Amino acid sequence: MTAWKKKEKELTKEEAIEQARAANLPFWFGCSPKFVIYRAEGRKASVFPLDKDFDEFSWMITILNPSTFSGQKMISFTREMQKRYHVNNVKFLVVIPSFYTYLKDRTAIEAIIRRHQITCPVAVDPDYLICEAFDVKKLPAIAVVNKREVLYSHSGDGWNEKPEEELQKHLRSTDPGLALLPLFKEQSGELSADVHIMDLGRGRNVKYPEPGFKPLEDKPGTGYAEFKGDRPQVMKEGEFFIKGKWHQDGDRIFTRDKEAEIGFCCPHPGLSLVAQSMEKTYEMAKVVIDLDGAPAFEVFGSEDLTFDEEGQSCIKADTTRLYHAFKSIPPGKTQITLRFTAAERTSVGLHGIRIIR
The missing domain is CATH 3.40.30.10 (Glutaredoxin)
Structure with missing residues (x-):
């Protein structure tokens, strides 16, 4: 009825x-x-x-x-x-x-x-x-x-x-006679566009080593993986290396493992990260960034690059946004390593990596 x-x-x-x-x-x-x-x-x-x-x-x-x-x-x-x-x-x-x-x-x-x-x-x-x-x-x-x-x-x-x-x-x-300014022209020498966008969340465009992330029954929508192995000495453009203990959801990967690493090749001058601190207290999370196995020179850096007390080049993230690390990496297939040395204290979330020409 x-x-x-x-x-x-x-x-x-x-x-x-x-x-x-x-x-x-x-x-x-x-x-x-x-x-x-x-x-x-x-x-x-x-x-x-x-x-x-x-x-x-x-x-x-x-x-x-x-x-x-x-x-x-x-x-x-x-x-x-x-x-x-x-x-x-x-x-x-x-x-x-x-x-x-x-x-x-x-x-x-x-x-x-x-x-x-x-x-x-x-x-x-x-x-x-x-x-x-x-x-x-x-x-x-x-x-x-x-x-x-x-x-x-x-x-x-x-x-x-x-x-x-x-x-x-x-x-x-x-109004055929309307006075208008000359067409706007960008300044030469500036970074122009994303060349390679890596999005790290579940089902996005980064492929992880098998068996990948295993779903967690107690946390629907979240997976966990522990990646092992040694990073190749020289990585080619488009290759992606990850090590350590990581969680993943639909937007990002995140870790509390101070031994965790991510590696890739950057053949262009610009590098930015979509990152965040996972702490509710908004404590700053740190991502150490090495170029060819060493800290970067300050002259290569962009607006969000800083240096810690040990002289390591890094970004410090609080709320989720795009952090600009480098704008003038020297030409060549620079080997990038991201390290998370303070993650045990302040968990780091990474949504994506942007390589920019």
Whole structure:
């Protein structure tokens, strides 16, 4: 027998929009939700505006992973475009898909906004529906939109080559004599993009020595492994070495083993790590980084490289983020070793490794 249920009142358009706005508010920062994503059965996700701004203005939408060098470079590009074109009533939006679990956390997103001085609205894309609606094939991605029409879009490498040119073309389509700045050019000699991204969590792109991580019955979603063996004296590009006692979940690997090591070859000048301290007290975790078996020279270092009391080159991590260790490693197939000498006291979590050209 089916229980009788009072028929729900059909919402007006205004009530439905207000309900959608309230439901999506936790995923937007710096403004109320500008649009919502909906998907009719069997169809691609689509954008439905919740704010007249999205229908009335031109927008540059940048979709990025802030735990990659390319994603952070896109944030800087967005800031530059905003400075140049806000006077032309162009609006800007940064979209952050939840590539890692921490990117669903409001506190973490607020920290990213502060750290990178993002002044335009930010939207989190927990289910990748915004990516689907804008046909994103690879991150980072960018779209120039006018009154819901996508005028230009690009995914992956080369994302910064044409969007400003296309935006200027659009602005001059209604005002041919509009005075605009020369196209922005990056300074030569800067690091440009991630070459090799290693993501260390379960089911991601790093293959571990057999038998790999064994699931822990008392901790669903977590695995454990003890890796043994000697590191090859010379590792080739793309090879990965790991030693010691490690745990793994869907986002990261983590250890309390002070003898643990990770090794790989870095043939490019830049190296960054997505790392964190696993301690609830936010005690800093230390990752010692050796280049060709020795501490690095300070001149090779980037903003997060430091040196401990023993003269070892290292990064010290607290909250989860991308830590920039090196920006000018000398040319060649440099052998990198990550060591975790203080892990017994402060457990270290590693989400990923970024090699940057």
